[in-house]
Amino acid sequence: MKKRVVVVGAGIMGLSTAFHLAKRGCTDVLVVDRGYLCGGASGRNGGGVRAQFSTETNIRLMQESIAICRDFAAAMKINVWFRQGGYLFLARTPERARDLEASCALQTRCGLPTRLLEPSEARGIVPELDPSGVLLASFNPEDGVLFPWPFLWGYARAARDLGVELATFQEVVGFEREGGRVTAVRLCRTTPGEAPERTREESLVRCDEVVLCTGAWSPEVARLAGVSLPNHPHRHEICSTEPLKPWLGPLVADLTDGLYFSQSMRGEIVGGISVEPVPDGIDQRSSRQFLARYARSLVRAVPRLAGVKVLRQWAGCYDLTPDANPIVGRVDDPENLTLACGFMGHGFMMGPVFGRLLAEHVLTGERSALFQRWSLERYRTGELLTETMIIG
Amino acid sequence: MTSRVLVCRCEDVTLDEVEEALAGGATDLESLKRYTGFGTGWCQGKQCVVACARLLEARTGAAPPAPITPRPPLHPVPLGLLAGLPDPEEAP
Numbered sequence: 477m478k479k480r481v482v483v484v485g486a487g488i489m490g491l492s493t494a495f496h497l498a499k500r501g502c503t504d505v506l507v508v509d510r511g512y513l514c515g516g517a518s519g520r521n522g523g524g525v526r527a528q529f530s531t532e533t534n535i536r537l538m539q540e541s542i543a544i545c546r547d548f549a550a551a552m553k554i555n556v557w558f559r560q561g562g563y564l565f566l567a568r569t570p571e572r573a574r575d576l577e578a579s580c581a582l583q584t585r586c587g588l589p590t591r592l593l594e595p596s597e598a599r600g601i602v603p604e605l606d607p608s609g610v611l612l613a614s615f616n617p618e619d620g621v622l623f624p625w626p627f628l629w630g631y632a633r634a635a636r637d638l639g640v641e642l643a644t645f646q647e648v649v650g651f652e653r654e655g656g657r658v659t660a661v662r663l664c665r666t667t668p669g670e671a672p673e674r675t676r677e678e679s680l681v682r683c684d685e686v687v688l689c690t691g692a693w694s695p696e697v698a699r700l701a702g703v704s705l706p707n708h709p710h711r712h713e714i715c716s717t718e719p720l721k722p723w724l725g726p727l728v729a730d731l732t733d734g735l736y737f738s739q740s741m742r743g744e745i746v747g748g749i750s751v752e753p754v755p756d757g758i759d760q761r762s763s764r765q766f767l768a769r770y771a772r773s774l775v776r777a778v779p780r781l782a783g784v785k786v787l788r789q790w791a792g793c794y795d796l797t798p799d800a801n802p803i804v805g806r807v808d809d810p811e812n813l814t815l816a817c818g819f820m821g822h823g824f825m826m827g828p829v830f831g832r833l834l835a836e837h838v839l840t841g842e843r844s845a846l847f848q849r850w851s852l853e854r855y856r857t858g859e860l861l862t863e864t865m866i867i868g
Numbered sequence: 869m870t871s872r873v874l875v876c877r878c879e880d881v882t883l884d885e886v887e888e889a890l891a892g893g894a895t896d897l898e899s900l901k902r903y904t905g906f907g908t909g910w911c912q913g914k915q916c917v918v919a920c921a922r923l924l925e926a927r928t929g930a931a932p933p934a935p936i937t938p939r940p941p942l943h944p945v946p947l948g949l950l951a952g953l954p955d956p957e958e959a960p
Protein backbone atom coordinates (compact mmCIF):
# COMPACT_ATOMS: atom_id res chain seq x y z
CA MET A 477 0.00 0.00 0.00
CA LYS A 478 1.10 3.57 -0.63
CA LYS A 479 -0.35 6.70 1.02
CA ARG A 480 0.63 10.32 0.75
CA VAL A 481 0.33 10.87 4.51
CA VAL A 482 0.28 8.37 7.36
CA VAL A 483 -1.01 9.81 10.63
CA VAL A 484 0.00 7.70 13.63
CA GLY A 485 -2.49 7.89 16.51
CA ALA A 486 -6.26 8.34 16.24
CA GLY A 487 -6.78 10.60 19.24
CA ILE A 488 -8.09 14.13 18.91
CA MET A 489 -4.84 15.38 17.34
CA GLY A 490 -4.58 12.67 14.71
CA LEU A 491 -8.24 12.77 13.74
CA SER A 492 -8.48 16.55 13.68
CA THR A 493 -5.32 16.70 11.57
CA ALA A 494 -6.56 14.03 9.14
CA PHE A 495 -9.87 15.83 8.79
CA HIS A 496 -8.15 19.13 8.00
CA LEU A 497 -5.73 17.49 5.57
CA ALA A 498 -8.70 16.04 3.71
CA LYS A 499 -10.59 19.31 3.82
CA ARG A 500 -7.63 20.92 2.08
CA GLY A 501 -7.81 18.31 -0.66
CA CYS A 502 -5.22 15.88 0.70
CA THR A 503 -7.44 12.82 1.02
CA ASP A 504 -4.78 10.17 0.41
CA VAL A 505 -4.37 9.76 4.15
CA LEU A 506 -4.23 6.73 6.44
CA VAL A 507 -4.75 7.10 10.19
CA VAL A 508 -3.60 4.14 12.27
CA ASP A 509 -4.03 3.41 15.96
CA ARG A 510 -2.78 0.49 17.99
CA GLY A 511 -6.03 0.35 19.92
CA TYR A 512 -9.70 1.27 19.65
CA LEU A 513 -11.01 4.79 19.07
CA CYS A 514 -10.98 6.76 22.34
CA GLY A 515 -8.38 4.39 23.85
CA GLY A 516 -5.72 7.06 24.40
CA ALA A 517 -5.88 10.19 26.55
CA SER A 518 -8.50 11.62 24.18
CA GLY A 519 -11.03 9.10 25.45
CA ARG A 520 -9.99 9.40 29.10
CA ASN A 521 -9.95 13.10 29.83
CA GLY A 522 -12.10 15.59 31.71
CA GLY A 523 -13.43 17.37 28.62
CA GLY A 524 -12.45 20.79 29.95
CA VAL A 525 -12.03 23.58 27.42
CA ARG A 526 -10.63 26.93 28.55
CA ALA A 527 -8.89 30.05 27.36
CA GLN A 528 -7.56 30.97 30.81
CA PHE A 529 -3.82 30.49 30.26
CA SER A 530 -0.77 32.54 31.18
CA THR A 531 0.72 32.93 27.69
CA GLU A 532 -0.74 34.84 24.77
CA THR A 533 -0.07 31.88 22.43
CA ASN A 534 -2.29 29.54 24.44
CA ILE A 535 -4.96 32.18 25.04
CA ARG A 536 -5.28 33.01 21.32
CA LEU A 537 -5.31 29.38 20.25
CA MET A 538 -7.98 28.56 22.79
CA GLN A 539 -10.15 31.50 21.75
CA GLU A 540 -10.33 29.86 18.34
CA SER A 541 -10.82 26.36 19.76
CA ILE A 542 -13.74 27.49 21.91
CA ALA A 543 -15.39 28.97 18.83
CA ILE A 544 -14.93 25.65 17.02
CA CYS A 545 -16.41 23.73 19.97
CA ARG A 546 -19.42 26.02 19.98
CA ASP A 547 -20.12 25.30 16.29
CA PHE A 548 -18.99 21.67 16.28
CA ALA A 549 -22.40 20.01 16.75
CA ALA A 550 -24.00 21.96 13.90
CA ALA A 551 -21.00 21.67 11.57
CA MET A 552 -20.26 17.98 12.20
CA LYS A 553 -23.82 16.79 12.86
CA ILE A 554 -23.02 15.21 16.19
CA ASN A 555 -23.92 16.22 19.74
CA VAL A 556 -20.78 16.80 21.81
CA TRP A 557 -22.61 18.00 24.92
CA PHE A 558 -20.64 21.27 24.99
CA ARG A 559 -21.69 23.56 27.80
CA GLN A 560 -20.12 26.95 28.52
CA GLY A 561 -20.39 27.24 32.28
CA GLY A 562 -16.98 28.88 32.65
CA TYR A 563 -13.84 27.85 34.56
CA LEU A 564 -13.40 29.02 38.13
CA PHE A 565 -9.73 28.91 39.18
CA LEU A 566 -8.89 29.01 42.89
CA ALA A 567 -5.57 30.05 44.44
CA ARG A 568 -4.72 29.18 48.05
CA THR A 569 -1.16 30.53 48.24
CA PRO A 570 0.13 34.09 47.66
CA GLU A 571 2.34 32.81 44.85
CA ARG A 572 -0.57 31.18 43.03
CA ALA A 573 -2.66 34.30 43.60
CA ARG A 574 0.04 36.39 41.90
CA ASP A 575 0.05 33.97 38.95
CA LEU A 576 -3.71 34.35 38.65
CA GLU A 577 -3.46 38.14 38.73
CA ALA A 578 -0.82 38.20 36.02
CA SER A 579 -2.61 35.79 33.71
CA CYS A 580 -5.95 37.50 34.22
CA ALA A 581 -4.40 40.82 33.19
CA LEU A 582 -2.98 39.24 30.04
CA GLN A 583 -6.29 37.54 29.23
CA THR A 584 -8.09 40.87 29.54
CA ARG A 585 -5.62 42.41 27.09
CA CYS A 586 -6.43 39.55 24.69
CA GLY A 587 -10.12 40.40 24.92
CA LEU A 588 -11.30 37.65 27.28
CA PRO A 589 -14.03 38.52 29.79
CA THR A 590 -11.99 36.93 32.63
CA ARG A 591 -12.29 38.62 36.01
CA LEU A 592 -10.63 38.22 39.39
CA LEU A 593 -12.91 37.35 42.28
CA GLU A 594 -12.65 37.59 46.03
CA PRO A 595 -13.49 34.29 47.75
CA SER A 596 -16.92 35.61 48.70
CA GLU A 597 -17.62 36.52 45.08
CA ALA A 598 -16.62 33.02 43.98
CA ARG A 599 -19.51 31.85 46.13
CA GLY A 600 -21.78 33.92 43.97
CA ILE A 601 -20.88 31.58 41.12
CA VAL A 602 -20.83 28.35 43.11
CA PRO A 603 -22.95 28.89 46.25
CA GLU A 604 -22.10 25.39 47.53
CA LEU A 605 -18.36 26.22 47.60
CA ASP A 606 -16.60 26.56 50.95
CA PRO A 607 -14.13 29.35 50.17
CA SER A 608 -12.15 29.17 53.42
CA GLY A 609 -8.45 29.11 52.64
CA VAL A 610 -9.00 30.51 49.17
CA LEU A 611 -7.14 33.79 48.61
CA LEU A 612 -8.22 34.66 45.10
CA ALA A 613 -10.23 33.24 42.21
CA SER A 614 -10.58 33.94 38.52
CA PHE A 615 -13.54 33.28 36.25
CA ASN A 616 -14.02 33.24 32.51
CA PRO A 617 -17.66 32.55 31.62
CA GLU A 618 -16.76 31.43 28.07
CA ASP A 619 -14.75 28.38 29.14
CA GLY A 620 -16.65 25.11 29.25
CA VAL A 621 -16.83 21.32 29.25
CA LEU A 622 -17.71 18.76 26.60
CA PHE A 623 -18.02 15.00 26.22
CA PRO A 624 -14.83 13.83 24.46
CA TRP A 625 -16.05 10.59 22.85
CA PRO A 626 -18.52 12.02 20.29
CA PHE A 627 -15.98 14.69 19.41
CA LEU A 628 -13.69 11.91 18.16
CA TRP A 629 -16.50 10.10 16.36
CA GLY A 630 -17.41 13.39 14.68
CA TYR A 631 -13.91 13.94 13.31
CA ALA A 632 -13.54 10.26 12.39
CA ARG A 633 -16.79 10.18 10.44
CA ALA A 634 -16.15 13.49 8.66
CA ALA A 635 -12.59 12.45 7.73
CA ARG A 636 -13.83 9.10 6.40
CA ASP A 637 -16.57 10.80 4.39
CA LEU A 638 -13.84 12.86 2.71
CA GLY A 639 -11.90 9.72 1.80
CA VAL A 640 -9.49 9.27 4.71
CA GLU A 641 -8.82 5.66 5.70
CA LEU A 642 -8.88 4.86 9.40
CA ALA A 643 -7.41 1.60 10.69
CA THR A 644 -7.69 0.74 14.38
CA PHE A 645 -5.80 -2.15 16.00
CA GLN A 646 -2.78 -1.44 13.79
CA GLU A 647 0.40 -0.59 15.69
CA VAL A 648 3.37 1.15 14.15
CA VAL A 649 6.32 -1.08 15.04
CA GLY A 650 8.99 0.49 12.87
CA PHE A 651 9.92 2.91 10.12
CA GLU A 652 11.82 2.19 6.91
CA ARG A 653 14.35 4.92 6.20
CA GLU A 654 16.35 5.95 3.19
CA GLY A 655 18.83 8.75 3.71
CA GLY A 656 17.15 11.48 5.67
CA ARG A 657 13.60 10.33 4.91
CA VAL A 658 11.04 7.84 6.12
CA THR A 659 9.88 5.79 3.15
CA ALA A 660 7.39 3.48 4.85
CA VAL A 661 5.81 2.59 8.17
CA ARG A 662 5.80 -0.96 9.41
CA LEU A 663 2.47 -1.99 10.94
CA CYS A 664 1.50 -4.90 13.12
CA ARG A 665 -2.10 -5.95 13.72
CA THR A 666 -3.07 -5.98 17.42
CA THR A 667 -5.73 -7.87 19.35
CA PRO A 668 -8.87 -6.01 20.48
CA GLY A 669 -9.21 -5.15 24.15
CA GLU A 670 -8.03 -2.45 26.50
CA ALA A 671 -4.39 -3.56 26.31
CA PRO A 672 -3.87 -4.46 22.64
CA GLU A 673 -1.20 -7.08 21.99
CA ARG A 674 0.73 -7.61 18.79
CA THR A 675 -0.19 -10.47 16.47
CA ARG A 676 2.10 -11.81 13.76
CA GLU A 677 0.29 -10.00 10.98
CA GLU A 678 2.66 -7.32 9.71
CA SER A 679 2.35 -5.01 6.74
CA LEU A 680 4.23 -2.15 5.14
CA VAL A 681 2.71 1.16 4.04
CA ARG A 682 4.87 3.39 1.88
CA CYS A 683 4.29 7.10 2.34
CA ASP A 684 5.57 10.62 1.61
CA GLU A 685 4.82 12.12 5.01
CA VAL A 686 4.45 10.78 8.56
CA VAL A 687 2.65 12.72 11.28
CA LEU A 688 3.11 11.47 14.85
CA CYS A 689 0.03 12.19 16.96
CA THR A 690 0.82 9.57 19.57
CA GLY A 691 0.37 11.68 22.70
CA ALA A 692 2.07 10.18 25.73
CA TRP A 693 3.42 7.31 23.57
CA SER A 694 5.36 9.77 21.40
CA PRO A 695 8.82 9.26 22.92
CA GLU A 696 8.67 5.49 22.26
CA VAL A 697 7.23 5.85 18.75
CA ALA A 698 9.62 8.67 17.77
CA ARG A 699 12.52 6.53 18.98
CA LEU A 700 11.59 3.98 16.29
CA ALA A 701 12.34 6.72 13.75
CA GLY A 702 15.59 7.67 15.47
CA VAL A 703 14.18 10.82 17.09
CA SER A 704 14.80 11.40 20.78
CA LEU A 705 12.16 13.42 22.66
CA PRO A 706 12.36 15.06 26.11
CA ASN A 707 8.71 14.50 27.09
CA HIS A 708 7.46 11.68 29.28
CA PRO A 709 4.13 10.02 30.18
CA HIS A 710 2.67 10.81 33.58
CA ARG A 711 -0.37 8.93 34.87
CA HIS A 712 -3.34 11.07 35.73
CA GLU A 713 -6.44 9.62 37.39
CA ILE A 714 -10.02 10.78 37.15
CA CYS A 715 -13.45 9.63 38.29
CA SER A 716 -17.11 10.35 37.92
CA THR A 717 -20.07 10.21 40.29
CA GLU A 718 -23.70 9.27 39.98
CA PRO A 719 -25.67 11.80 37.92
CA LEU A 720 -27.20 14.75 39.76
CA LYS A 721 -29.61 17.34 38.54
CA PRO A 722 -27.76 20.39 37.14
CA TRP A 723 -26.40 22.62 39.93
CA LEU A 724 -22.74 23.33 39.14
CA GLY A 725 -22.05 25.98 36.50
CA PRO A 726 -18.28 26.11 36.00
CA LEU A 727 -15.42 23.68 36.07
CA VAL A 728 -13.69 24.49 39.36
CA ALA A 729 -9.90 24.10 39.41
CA ASP A 730 -7.66 24.55 42.43
CA LEU A 731 -4.18 25.51 41.26
CA THR A 732 -2.66 24.52 44.60
CA ASP A 733 -3.41 20.79 44.84
CA GLY A 734 -4.56 20.17 41.26
CA LEU A 735 -8.17 19.40 42.24
CA TYR A 736 -10.66 20.02 39.47
CA PHE A 737 -14.31 19.06 39.04
CA SER A 738 -17.19 19.91 36.78
CA GLN A 739 -20.67 18.69 36.03
CA SER A 740 -21.13 17.02 32.68
CA MET A 741 -24.29 17.40 30.64
CA ARG A 742 -25.10 13.85 31.79
CA GLY A 743 -25.18 15.21 35.33
CA GLU A 744 -22.15 13.40 36.74
CA ILE A 745 -19.47 15.23 38.70
CA VAL A 746 -16.28 14.47 36.77
CA GLY A 747 -12.96 15.36 38.32
CA GLY A 748 -9.46 14.54 39.44
CA ILE A 749 -6.47 15.65 41.46
CA SER A 750 -2.68 15.36 41.28
CA VAL A 751 -1.15 12.32 42.92
CA GLU A 752 2.59 11.96 43.29
CA PRO A 753 4.58 9.87 42.78
CA VAL A 754 3.20 7.88 39.85
CA PRO A 755 4.60 4.71 38.27
CA ASP A 756 7.08 5.29 35.44
CA GLY A 757 6.01 5.04 31.82
CA ILE A 758 2.58 4.37 30.36
CA ASP A 759 0.42 3.17 33.22
CA GLN A 760 -3.37 3.36 33.07
CA ARG A 761 -4.24 1.61 36.31
CA SER A 762 -6.41 3.17 38.98
CA SER A 763 -5.43 3.64 42.61
CA ARG A 764 -7.38 3.88 45.85
CA GLN A 765 -5.01 6.55 47.03
CA PHE A 766 -6.28 8.79 44.27
CA LEU A 767 -9.90 8.31 45.33
CA ALA A 768 -9.06 9.14 48.93
CA ARG A 769 -7.13 12.25 48.05
CA TYR A 770 -9.69 13.46 45.52
CA ALA A 771 -12.61 12.84 47.85
CA ARG A 772 -10.91 14.65 50.72
CA SER A 773 -10.13 17.72 48.67
CA LEU A 774 -13.51 17.77 46.93
CA VAL A 775 -15.50 17.40 50.14
CA ARG A 776 -13.43 20.20 51.67
CA ALA A 777 -14.28 22.45 48.71
CA VAL A 778 -17.95 21.42 48.54
CA PRO A 779 -19.00 19.76 51.83
CA ARG A 780 -22.47 18.95 50.49
CA LEU A 781 -20.95 16.42 48.08
CA ALA A 782 -20.07 14.05 50.95
CA GLY A 783 -23.16 11.93 50.33
CA VAL A 784 -22.72 11.68 46.57
CA LYS A 785 -21.42 8.36 45.27
CA VAL A 786 -18.47 7.70 43.00
CA LEU A 787 -19.50 5.35 40.19
CA ARG A 788 -16.29 4.82 38.27
CA GLN A 789 -12.64 5.78 38.20
CA TRP A 790 -10.10 5.36 35.43
CA ALA A 791 -6.73 6.74 34.37
CA GLY A 792 -4.83 8.02 31.37
CA CYS A 793 -1.49 9.64 30.73
CA TYR A 794 -0.54 13.28 30.52
CA ASP A 795 2.27 13.95 28.07
CA LEU A 796 4.63 16.20 30.04
CA THR A 797 7.41 18.34 28.61
CA PRO A 798 10.20 20.00 30.59
CA ASP A 799 8.82 23.51 29.95
CA ALA A 800 5.07 22.79 29.98
CA ASN A 801 4.69 23.62 26.28
CA PRO A 802 4.07 21.27 23.32
CA ILE A 803 6.56 19.91 20.81
CA VAL A 804 5.24 20.24 17.27
CA GLY A 805 6.25 20.46 13.64
CA ARG A 806 8.74 18.89 11.26
CA VAL A 807 11.99 17.58 12.67
CA ASP A 808 15.28 17.89 10.77
CA ASP A 809 15.97 14.21 10.54
CA PRO A 810 13.98 12.45 9.13
CA GLU A 811 12.83 15.49 7.21
CA ASN A 812 9.35 14.17 6.38
CA LEU A 813 8.38 13.39 9.99
CA THR A 814 6.10 15.84 11.80
CA LEU A 815 5.40 15.83 15.55
CA ALA A 816 2.39 16.94 17.55
CA CYS A 817 2.95 15.98 21.16
CA GLY A 818 3.73 17.31 24.62
CA PHE A 819 0.32 18.85 25.15
CA MET A 820 0.50 18.25 28.91
CA GLY A 821 -2.98 17.91 30.44
CA HIS A 822 -4.69 20.27 28.01
CA GLY A 823 -4.29 18.65 24.61
CA PHE A 824 -7.90 17.77 24.01
CA MET A 825 -8.98 21.39 23.94
CA MET A 826 -6.07 22.22 21.61
CA GLY A 827 -7.02 19.49 19.13
CA PRO A 828 -9.74 21.37 17.24
CA VAL A 829 -7.58 24.39 16.45
CA PHE A 830 -4.24 22.62 16.28
CA GLY A 831 -5.34 19.99 13.75
CA ARG A 832 -5.94 22.76 11.25
CA LEU A 833 -2.58 24.41 11.89
CA LEU A 834 -0.77 21.09 11.69
CA ALA A 835 -2.46 20.12 8.42
CA GLU A 836 -1.36 23.46 6.91
CA HIS A 837 2.16 22.97 8.21
CA VAL A 838 2.38 19.46 6.74
CA LEU A 839 1.05 20.56 3.35
CA THR A 840 3.03 23.80 2.97
CA GLY A 841 6.14 23.00 5.00
CA GLU A 842 5.98 26.55 6.35
CA ARG A 843 7.31 27.18 9.84
CA SER A 844 5.16 29.92 11.33
CA ALA A 845 6.13 31.76 14.51
CA LEU A 846 4.07 29.25 16.50
CA PHE A 847 5.90 26.28 14.99
CA GLN A 848 9.24 27.98 15.69
CA ARG A 849 8.23 28.60 19.26
CA TRP A 850 7.02 25.06 19.88
CA SER A 851 9.80 23.29 17.95
CA LEU A 852 11.86 20.39 19.28
CA GLU A 853 14.88 22.54 18.43
CA ARG A 854 14.25 24.81 21.43
CA TYR A 855 15.58 22.19 23.81
CA ARG A 856 18.89 22.31 21.96
CA THR A 857 19.09 26.09 21.77
CA GLY A 858 17.81 26.54 25.31
CA GLU A 859 14.94 28.86 24.36
CA LEU A 860 12.61 27.33 26.88
CA LEU A 861 9.06 28.54 27.49
CA THR A 862 6.70 28.84 30.46
CA GLU A 863 3.03 28.31 31.32
CA THR A 864 1.75 28.63 34.87
CA MET A 865 -1.92 27.77 34.32
CA ILE A 866 -1.41 24.02 34.47
CA ILE A 867 -3.89 21.79 36.29
CA GLY A 868 -2.37 18.76 38.00
CA MET B 869 -35.22 4.07 15.85
CA THR B 870 -38.24 1.88 16.41
CA SER B 871 -37.12 -0.87 18.77
CA ARG B 872 -37.77 -0.26 22.44
CA VAL B 873 -35.71 -3.27 23.47
CA LEU B 874 -33.28 -1.91 26.04
CA VAL B 875 -29.85 -3.52 26.20
CA CYS B 876 -28.41 -1.14 28.81
CA ARG B 877 -31.06 0.18 31.14
CA CYS B 878 -28.90 2.64 33.05
CA GLU B 879 -27.77 4.52 29.96
CA ASP B 880 -30.90 3.86 27.90
CA VAL B 881 -29.12 2.05 25.05
CA THR B 882 -31.50 0.16 22.75
CA LEU B 883 -30.93 -2.96 20.69
CA ASP B 884 -31.22 -0.88 17.52
CA GLU B 885 -28.43 1.41 18.69
CA VAL B 886 -26.16 -1.53 19.39
CA GLU B 887 -26.94 -3.02 15.95
CA GLU B 888 -26.20 0.35 14.35
CA ALA B 889 -22.86 0.60 16.15
CA LEU B 890 -21.95 -2.95 15.09
CA ALA B 891 -22.86 -2.18 11.49
CA GLY B 892 -20.77 1.00 11.72
CA GLY B 893 -17.65 -0.97 12.56
CA ALA B 894 -17.63 -1.01 16.36
CA THR B 895 -16.93 -4.75 16.26
CA ASP B 896 -15.05 -5.18 19.54
CA LEU B 897 -16.49 -4.73 23.00
CA GLU B 898 -14.41 -1.66 24.01
CA SER B 899 -15.33 0.21 20.81
CA LEU B 900 -18.97 -0.77 21.23
CA LYS B 901 -18.92 0.57 24.78
CA ARG B 902 -17.34 3.87 23.70
CA TYR B 903 -19.79 4.29 20.83
CA THR B 904 -23.03 3.44 22.63
CA GLY B 905 -22.07 4.27 26.21
CA PHE B 906 -23.36 0.92 27.47
CA GLY B 907 -21.92 -0.08 30.82
CA THR B 908 -21.04 3.45 31.95
CA GLY B 909 -24.07 4.00 34.17
CA TRP B 910 -25.18 3.04 37.63
CA CYS B 911 -24.60 -0.73 37.31
CA GLN B 912 -21.25 -0.25 35.50
CA GLY B 913 -22.05 -3.07 33.08
CA LYS B 914 -23.15 -5.72 35.54
CA GLN B 915 -26.48 -6.07 33.73
CA CYS B 916 -25.65 -5.28 30.12
CA VAL B 917 -22.16 -6.49 29.31
CA VAL B 918 -23.23 -10.10 28.77
CA ALA B 919 -26.03 -9.11 26.40
CA CYS B 920 -23.66 -6.90 24.41
CA ALA B 921 -20.96 -9.56 24.29
CA ARG B 922 -23.45 -12.16 23.06
CA LEU B 923 -24.75 -9.83 20.36
CA LEU B 924 -21.21 -9.11 19.25
CA GLU B 925 -20.42 -12.80 19.08
CA ALA B 926 -23.59 -13.54 17.13
CA ARG B 927 -23.13 -10.72 14.62
CA THR B 928 -19.39 -11.03 13.98
CA GLY B 929 -18.97 -14.78 14.37
CA ALA B 930 -15.86 -14.10 16.44
CA ALA B 931 -14.93 -15.92 19.62
CA PRO B 932 -16.59 -14.61 22.81
CA PRO B 933 -14.84 -11.33 23.71
CA ALA B 934 -13.16 -10.67 27.03
CA PRO B 935 -15.30 -8.43 29.27
CA ILE B 936 -14.73 -4.66 29.23
CA THR B 937 -12.12 -3.55 31.74
CA PRO B 938 -13.96 -3.16 35.05
CA ARG B 939 -13.67 0.29 36.57
CA PRO B 940 -13.44 0.53 40.36
CA PRO B 941 -15.16 0.91 42.75
CA LEU B 942 -17.09 -2.33 42.47
CA HIS B 943 -20.17 -0.66 43.91
CA PRO B 944 -20.94 3.07 44.17
CA VAL B 945 -19.23 4.57 47.26
CA PRO B 946 -20.00 7.97 48.85
CA LEU B 947 -17.29 10.64 48.62
CA GLY B 948 -17.58 11.24 52.37
CA LEU B 949 -16.56 7.64 53.07
CA LEU B 950 -13.69 7.73 50.58
CA ALA B 951 -12.44 10.96 52.15
CA GLY B 952 -11.80 9.00 55.34
CA LEU B 953 -9.52 6.42 53.75
CA PRO B 954 -5.93 6.56 54.96
CA ASP B 955 -3.42 7.91 52.47
CA PRO B 956 -0.08 6.11 52.88
CA GLU B 957 1.83 8.74 50.91
CA GLU B 958 0.64 11.72 52.89
CA ALA B 959 2.33 12.95 56.05
CA PRO B 960 0.04 12.63 59.12
Ligand SMILES: Cc1cc2nc3c(=O)[nH]c(=O)nc-3n(C[C@H](O)[C@H](O)[C@H](O)COP(=O)(O)OP(=O)(O)OC[C@H]3O[C@@H](n4cnc5c(N)ncnc54)[C@H](O)[C@@H]3O)c2cc1C
Pocket residue numbers: 484485486487488489490508509510511514515516517518519520521522523524525646647648649689690691692693697712713714748791792793794795816817819820821822823824825826
Ligand atom coordinates in the same frame (compact mmCIF):
# COMPACT_ATOMS: atom_id res chain seq x y z
C1 LIG C 1 -7.29 12.04 33.25
C2 LIG C 1 -7.02 13.07 32.20
C3 LIG C 1 -7.75 14.26 32.19
C4 LIG C 1 -7.52 15.22 31.21
N1 LIG C 1 -8.30 16.35 31.18
C5 LIG C 1 -8.21 17.19 30.12
C6 LIG C 1 -9.11 18.27 29.97
O1 LIG C 1 -10.00 18.47 30.80
N2 LIG C 1 -8.98 19.05 28.88
C7 LIG C 1 -8.03 18.83 27.92
O2 LIG C 1 -7.97 19.57 26.95
N3 LIG C 1 -7.15 17.83 28.05
C8 LIG C 1 -7.22 16.99 29.11
N4 LIG C 1 -6.35 15.95 29.22
C9 LIG C 1 -5.27 15.82 28.24
C10 LIG C 1 -5.79 15.30 26.92
O3 LIG C 1 -6.57 14.15 27.11
C11 LIG C 1 -4.63 14.98 25.98
O4 LIG C 1 -3.73 16.04 25.94
C12 LIG C 1 -5.12 14.74 24.56
O5 LIG C 1 -6.21 13.85 24.54
C13 LIG C 1 -4.00 14.21 23.70
O6 LIG C 1 -4.54 13.84 22.45
P1 LIG C 1 -3.63 13.08 21.42
O7 LIG C 1 -4.50 12.82 20.24
O8 LIG C 1 -2.39 13.85 21.21
O9 LIG C 1 -3.20 11.74 22.17
P2 LIG C 1 -4.05 10.41 22.53
O10 LIG C 1 -5.49 10.68 22.62
O11 LIG C 1 -3.38 9.77 23.68
O12 LIG C 1 -3.85 9.54 21.24
C14 LIG C 1 -2.64 8.90 20.94
C15 LIG C 1 -2.99 7.62 20.24
O13 LIG C 1 -1.80 7.04 19.71
C16 LIG C 1 -1.98 5.65 19.73
N5 LIG C 1 -0.67 5.01 19.62
C17 LIG C 1 0.32 4.98 20.53
N6 LIG C 1 1.37 4.29 20.07
C18 LIG C 1 1.04 3.86 18.83
C19 LIG C 1 1.71 3.09 17.83
N7 LIG C 1 2.96 2.62 18.01
N8 LIG C 1 1.06 2.84 16.67
C20 LIG C 1 -0.21 3.30 16.47
N9 LIG C 1 -0.87 4.04 17.36
C21 LIG C 1 -0.25 4.32 18.54
C22 LIG C 1 -2.66 5.38 21.05
O14 LIG C 1 -3.35 4.15 21.03
C23 LIG C 1 -3.61 6.58 21.17
O15 LIG C 1 -4.92 6.29 20.75
C24 LIG C 1 -6.53 15.00 30.21
C25 LIG C 1 -5.80 13.80 30.23
C26 LIG C 1 -6.04 12.84 31.20
C27 LIG C 1 -5.25 11.57 31.17
